Amino acid sequence: MSVKVPNKYDAIIIGAGVGGLICACYLIKSGLKILVLEQNDKPGGCCASLELGAYKFDIGVHYLGSLKKGILGKILDELEIANLLKVHQFDPVERIITPDGDICLRSDPALTINEFRDKFPQQEKNIKRFFDFVSQKDFFLTVYPKIKKMTFRSVLDEFFEDKKIKAILNAISIWNIGAHADKSLALACIAMFREYVMDPGYYPYGGSQSYPNLLTQFIRTGGSDMKLNARVARILNDNNSVCGVELENGEQYRADVIVTNADAHETFSSLLNVKTDELDKINYLVRSPSMFVVYAGLNIDMQSALDNPANILYFSDYNIDETMFDTKRIFNKDDLRYLMMSFPSLHDPEQCYNSHTSVGLYILANYESPEFWLNNKDRIAGLIVDLANKIIPNLKNNIEKKFVATPITFERFTLNTNGACLGWLPDFERTKLYKIKQRCSIKGLYAAGHWYTGEFVPSGGIPVVSFSGRRAARIILGDLGKQWKYKEIGL
């Protein structure tokens, strides 16, 4: 006779990425007792930090958007923790170094319009029309109905003929959402402009890790539990309903509600031992690219060399939107023509010591075999550092500490398949057909995080995954017959 083990928890969350943590916080606020299980020794997933001697770096997330006017700010307000996340706000958020000179992206669309107009005076009218359109109030009533069936390419074509402007806007979008304008859903690109440019540039003091740490504190002081170094190996189920999880070490925890914040492929192909509808969809969807990152600690003060701490997106020619994805050519021919840079210590001097500088140097990267990275990692890192040195002279000779992350590093750290950095690619054709729902097809299983945002904005990033955590909590509370006390929020 089987003995029923009593449920100690109302819900178990697999993964302490931001999507999982936010879901936990809302459930706790509604009186539920939660267990969060995380395979790493710290919470945060892609939003965690890395320490290298006296230098601190952000493993993935290097700035937040939508904190004052947008969804992230509203979520932190609802959780009553907005004033506990101390941030350095910076505006402009991005300095785009183009072959025609610098263009800064600023929160005030009028100022961004001026920046573009100075470089492309003959395009003034079109530039203004585009940014006025992107920044319209009541997004879901005014802009969304017009763009919901469009790729970003078709939106750009409606506003511009000029190839250079289209290449710049496409490059910004590729960099931030990982998809080319020809393929990407316009919604994902325009949401990015609203979240990260118009409500821009928030760097958490203490580094990105401060955000998941704050949510962890909320969870623990709310009487719920988080277990680190706890990798879930199996989701237990009984008669097509989930009933608990088993860790790699054999420990079991019971709950009738399980939320997966883990990679979709991992969840539906290895954690669950039953075949579900989601697996078919996963086979049709395309993953976002990963990244190759050099984190460098410089024994110089860069404050005076850069007049502001904006992230830099550099590119050397206007074919950039065609060549950014061609990692084979970049790696095989040593032909790198673009680079993204962030400067944690220029936002928060505590990220360094003695007024030194920490910098992150990023490019997009496809997944390659471990042997490939073993044989080529140093060469590619050298290529990146050489290009960074052209943009900021003296950088190369002053590197005191260095750490290099390949797609394999991201895969190992987050368990996201192929080290994908934003979940699924917001691919126009596929994401409109195959959406993985947050209420999964097996009873009691829910999902939050960047693999499960297709029902609203099919992309990753902290505002969107935070929203997916809130949305999962809302669905769960509804299914449990509990009241949802918050208003609608949107872009």
Ligand SMILES: Cc1cc2nc3c(=O)[nH]c(=O)nc-3n(C[C@H](O)[C@H](O)[C@H](O)COP(=O)(O)OP(=O)(O)OC[C@H]3O[C@@H](n4cnc5c(N)ncnc54)[C@H](O)[C@@H]3O)c2cc1C
């Ligand atoms: C290099 C890089 C730069 C980025 N820059 C930015 C940026 O500047 N701004 C921005 O907004 N976004 C940025 N992003 C995107 C953003 O970080 C992600 O979209 C977001 O953090 C994903 O959150 P998530 O909740 O989906 O989960 P993830 O961060 O993927 O976390 C999932 C968690 O689940 C855990 N887990 C998985 N499987 C198991 C298991 N079986 N058992 C236990 N635990 C498990 C993992 O260890 C991990 O902690 C960046 C991403 C990368 C990689």
